Each structure stands twice: as C-alpha cells, then as structure tokens.
Amino acid sequence: MNSLDEYKSIIDELVKRSRSVKSEWVKKGQFPATSENEEINNLLVSLSTEQKNLIVSLINEAKSSRIHDTLAYFSELQNLSNLTISINGKELPSEPFGTELNFDYCVRQSGDDWPE
Numbered sequence: 001m002n003s004l005d006e007y008k009s010i011i012d013e014l015v016k017r018s019r020s021v022k023s024e025w026v027k028k029g030q031f032p033a034t035s036e037n038e039e040i041n042n043l044l045v046s047l048s049t050e051q052k053n054l055i056v057s058l059i060n061e062a063k064s065s066r067i068h069d070t071l072a073y074f075s076e077l078q079n080l081s082n083l084t085i086s087i088n089g090k091e092l093p094s095e096p097f098g099t100e101l102n103f104d105y106c107v108r109q110s111g112d113d114w115p116e
Contacts, residue, residue: 007092008114011101014067015109023059026052064109068102075100 001009022031029044029052031037044052077083078094078101085092097104097115108114 003087003090003092004096006087006090007096010087010092011104011108014071014105018060018064018067018109020059020063023056023063026055026059068105071101071105075102 025031026044029047031040031044033041047055074083074085075095078085084094095101099107
C-alpha cells in the first residue's frame, strides 16, 4: 500500500470508529448489568425511543467532534511544527488533497468519495 492509500485508510478507519459503543447501549436501552451502571440503566428504562435516539446522536456527535478536533490539532502541528506521521517507516503525505486532516475526515464521514 502506498503512502496516499495509507493516509486514506487511516481517515476511513477513523470514520468507521466514529460511532460509540455506548450509543449502541443507549439504543438498546441498557448498559452492561453492573452495579456501576445501575443508575444509568434505571434512567434508560424511563426514556422513550425518541429520547434515546436523541442521546445516541449526542454521544456519536461528541465522539466525532473529539476525532475532528484531534485531527485539526495534528494538521496545525503539521503546518506549524513540521509534524510528520509515518506507518511502517513510510511518511504519510501532508494535505495530499490540499485540505487538512480534519476536513478530509468530515467529507468522508458525510459520504463523499475521495478526490481523484
């Protein structure tokens, strides 16, 4: 795999990881049955499907926002401090499409194809 393909693969993997396992638990209406989760499970039982779906969206948006903000910080470091990212000794391109890491993440998350 060349360095551009590695770059794309990392961004696409982050998009896949944007959903939170906790949001799936909310959607199902139950966190794992432990004493630590008893309070949240009691709350989830009282919520409507619509309310659970709203919480699911908030959780997933929060996780996606954290990924976005981390990528924005890495892009800033690439531009201001010459940060390089490498995999298996191959340096990944910096802004191969003329856009920052966080922008590439956002457009892939919204379903856009990679530019040619």
